[in-house]
Amino acid sequence: MFNETVKKLRIEKRLTLRDFCAAVGLDPSNWSKVERGINPPPGDIKTLEKLAVFFELEGAAKLNFIDEAALQRNEIPADIAGNSVLQSALPAFFRAARGHELTPEELEKLSEDIKKLHTPDSLTQ
Incomplete structure (x- = not known):
């Protein structure tokens, strides 16, 4: 699940939720809900790309990250849907x-x- 993956990646970088949100320009309150699976992952590909760059994800790892976000929103990834x-x-x-x-x-x-x-x-x- 995206929420578990993104939390794991944040913790691996040894960042608090607030520090992470400050670094990538997200609201800590809303992002906390994403990490806990209460709110869905971002649907905006630009935001997902920005997060992938921040976490230094490339190739299959980046695609998997973006796919997890789409699947947790119960959507088909955009490149497949198109x-x-x-x-x-x-x-x-x-x-x-x-x-x-x-x-x-x-x-x-x-x-x-x-x-x-x-x-x-x-x-x-």
Whole structure:
């Protein structure tokens, strides 16, 4: 969960909540609620990017951080929501994740959609 991750990262930097908030320009009262899971994580990608830079997160760690924020808000990460190949594969993925059997055709379609993700031109769809 994002709230646990961000609190762990803050503590690893040996920062109090107030010191952290002062450094990144956040309200300590509201941020405390984020860390405790009472308020949802920020939805603004600029804020999440700023936090990722502050915590020196790069590559997969940065993407995971941003994804955790979206998932804790019960949202699909923006880069996935904007990808038509992924959008078309999500219903089959959700059925499979819930333990529902996919038809052979659905399984083949899901497999093809995943394979398309490994081609550079699929990322712009």
